[in-house]
Amino acid sequence: MNADDLIAGSPDHEPIPARRVSPLIEHAPLPMVEVEGTLHLVAVANPAFCRLLQKTREEIIGQPFAALVENGEQCAALLDRVYATGEAETQMMTDDAPAKPSYWLYAMWPSLGADRQPARVVIQLTKSNRFYQDLAAMNEALLISSVRQHELAAESEKSNLLSQGEIAHRTATEGALREVNEKLRKATGVAEKANRAKDDFLAVLSHELRTPLTPVLIAAAALREDSRLPRETREQLSMIERNISLEARLIDDLLDLTKISHGKLLLRLEPCDAHSLIGLAIEIVRDDAREKEITIERQFSAVHSGLTADPARLQQVVWNLLRNAVKFTPRGGTISVRTADESRLEGGGWLRIEVTDSGIGIDPGALEKIFLPFEQGQVTGDHRFGGMGLGLAIARAVVLMHGGQIAAESAGANQGATFVVELPGAVVPTQGVTESAVPFFGPARLIPEKPPLTLLVVEDHLATLKALARLLRNDGHQVVTASSLAEALAAAAAQPFDLVISDLGLPDGTGTEMMEQLRSKYGLRGIALSGYGMEEDFARSTAAGFVTHLIKPVAIADLRRVLSALSR
Numbered sequence: 001m002n003a004d005d006l007i008a009g010s011p012d013h014e015p016i017p018a019r020r021v022s023p024l025i026e027h028a029p030l031p032m033v034e035v036e037g038t039l040h041l042v043a044v045a046n047p048a049f050c051r052l053l054q055k056t057r058e059e060i061i062g063q064p065f066a067a068l069v070e071n072g073e074q075c076a077a078l079l080d081r082v083y084a085t086g087e088a089e090t091q092m093m094t095d096d097a098p099a100k101p102s103y104w105l106y107a108m109w110p111s112l113g114a115d116r117q118p119a120r121v122v123i124q125l126t127k128s129n130r131f132y133q134d135l136a137a138m139n140e141a142l143l144i145s146s147v148r149q150h151e152l153a154a155e156s157e158k159s160n161l162l163s164q165g166e167i168a169h170r171t172a173t174e175g176a177l178r179e180v181n182e183k184l185r186k187a188t189g190v191a192e193k194a195n196r197a198k199d200d201f202l203a204v205l206s207h208e209l210r211t212p213l214t215p216v217l218i219a220a221a222a223l224r225e226d227s228r229l230p231r232e233t234r235e236q237l238s239m240i241e242r243n244i245s246l247e248a249r250l251i252d253d254l255l256d257l258t259k260i261s262h263g264k265l266l267l268r269l270e271p272c273d274a275h276s277l278i279g280l281a282i283e284i285v286r287d288d289a290r291e292k293e294i295t296i297e298r299q300f301s302a303v304h305s306g307l308t309a310d311p312a313r314l315q316q317v318v319w320n321l322l323r324n325a326v327k328f329t330p331r332g333g334t335i336s337v338r339t340a341d342e343s344r345l346e347g348g349g350w351l352r353i354e355v356t357d358s359g360i361g362i363d364p365g366a367l368e369k370i371f372l373p374f375e376q377g378q379v380t381g382d383h384r385f386g387g388m389g390l391g392l393a394i395a396r397a398v399v400l401m402h403g404g405q406i407a408a409e410s411a412g413a414n415q416g417a418t419f420v421v422e423l424p425g426a427v428v429p430t431q432g433v434t435e436s437a438v439p440f441f442g443p444a445r446l447i448p449e450k451p452p453l454t455l456l457v458v459e460d461h462l463a464t465l466k467a468l469a470r471l472l473r474n475d476g477h478q479v480v481t482a483s484s485l486a487e488a489l490a491a492a493a494a495q496p497f498d499l500v501i502s503d504l505g506l507p508d509g510t511g512t513e514m515m516e517q518l519r520s521k522y523g524l525r526g527i528a529l530s531g532y533g534m535e536e537d538f539a540r541s542t543a544a545g546f547v548t549h550l551i552k553p554v555a556i557a558d559l560r561r562v563l564s565a566l567s568r
């Protein structure tokens with residue numbers, strides 16, 4: 001190399017004099033050589049290149065470059081090109097070791113002679129296995145990801161198809177639903193009118209069924225209390241009274257069911273003690289149980305027996321369960337009524353009420369069915385036990401309305417049955433709530449001492465009017481009777497009364513019209529007696545000024561209790 005020779009730079013750099021290049025090659029950390037001539041004989045080799053070939057400088061200098069390195073042929077061709085073009089070249093080459101190939105990066109650029117033509121070529125080598133591994137890994141990753149991409153594409157195509165199917169299905173379902181709703185909407189104007197008609201029919205029917213029961217019930221109750229009658233006669237009278245009450249109950253069940261199915265059953269919530277209500281329900285079935293020599297055991301273990309509930313309805317639930325237990329348990333059997341505290345996450349404390357009997361049991365397949373209206377567990381056509389299959393349906397509705405649960409358990413035929421009622425919000429009962437629990441019906445109670453009242457009794461059903469008047473007179477009250485609105489107004493104008501007891505349907509007007517007038521003219525208070533027991537009937541009579549509304553056939557005990565309360 002001449003002192004004036006230049007090393008060609010990259011296109012961005014001016015060539016530099018060769019004399020400045022030799023020390024640079026000598027000290028470079030990477031293997032570098034300079035070759036000359038068409039055979040590319042090594043003219044300069046640095047120590048790094050000698051180390052790479054594991055040869056001395058003497059063994060290298062003067063040798064054709066192609067003979068010293070792997071990929072000699074490729075290198076020779078590349079060097080020829082650099083000489084021909086005068087342009088720098090870089091190329092990656094690999095050796096042929098298949099298990100662990102090495103990668104060589106060759107950078108070659110010409111050094112120019114005084115004529116500015118390539119005179120020699122400087123070569124720099126970089127061996128990079130790491131680069132290769134990275135590359136291989138990258139390739140592999142690329143390959144895997146492209147395969148995965150294909151799979152994903154196939155999967156997404158599949159799920160696309162599925163969701164398209166799903167969307168189509170939903171659209172079809174929504175369409176069908178819309179259609180059904182539309183039909184229902186149209187029909188409802190008609191499944192609503194019919195419903196109202198059914199409601200009205202049931203209300204009228206129950207009114208008509210109750211009305212004739214009232215005088216019988218009142219007369220039987222009054223006579224049963226007459227100590228001059230022989231004991232057998234009084235026993236027969238109490239049987240008549242019991243059966244009339246039962247019939248009235250069936251009518252009430254029908255009405256309750258109508259209210260439930262129209263969401264019109266309202267709860268009158270108040271603090272009450274479940275143990276007292278259960279006790280009252282036990283009292284009601286005690287006579288029937290005694291007749292069948294059935295023992296009723298009670299085990300009230302719950303500490304939290306205080307509930308905010310409708311006491312009459314809750315008593316009705318327990319009474320239904322007890323009534324069934326007595327009905328479906330053969331002579332000499334046992335019924336146990338147990339209560340226990342239950343702790344659950346939701347609803348605070350829960351109260352568990354269990355009614356277990358040793359009776360005919362329930363087929364496992366019927367355990368759910370029996371809670372449906374008009375469903376009975378026994379074989380179709382077996383009317384041995386009577387009933388309409390309404391008691392449990394009503395009990396379930398009432399329990400659900402209290403936020404609770406009810407279920408039946410039985411190991412099968414003749415294995416007895418257990419009914420479990422669970423109610424939320426149970427607390428330790430407050431003192432005195434027991435007294436507020438009013439039984440919704442029950443055996444006649446002792447008549448409380450009370451001052452006699454002057455009563456105006458208005459009723460167009462003459463048998464009822466007579467029986468009621470006789471009973472009230474027997475109790476010591478002064479009674480004036482009227483059988484129409486006009487007669488009642490005339491009687492009220494003629495003398496003062498403490499109270500008016502009136503039917504609501506009168507031949508020349510309504511009891512509510514009459515009450516409004518009597519209240520505004522004379523400040524009179526009244527008790528409504530009606531065969532109509534729907535919520536709206538209660539609301540109407542309260543609005544007219546009646547203090548209370550008793551449903552026919554009126555239980556004498558209830559009427560006496562109300563009279564006694566109002567007279568104080």
Ligand code: ADP
Pocket residue numbers: 320324325328357359360361362370371375376377378386387388389390391392393416417
């Ligand atoms: P009903 O007693 O008027 O038939 P319920 O709704 O009270 O109506 O009861 C429905 C049915 O559940 C009954 O007919 C009877 O098959 C079954 N059942 C209820 N309680 C018992 C019980 N304690 N033991 C056996 N079966 C019962």
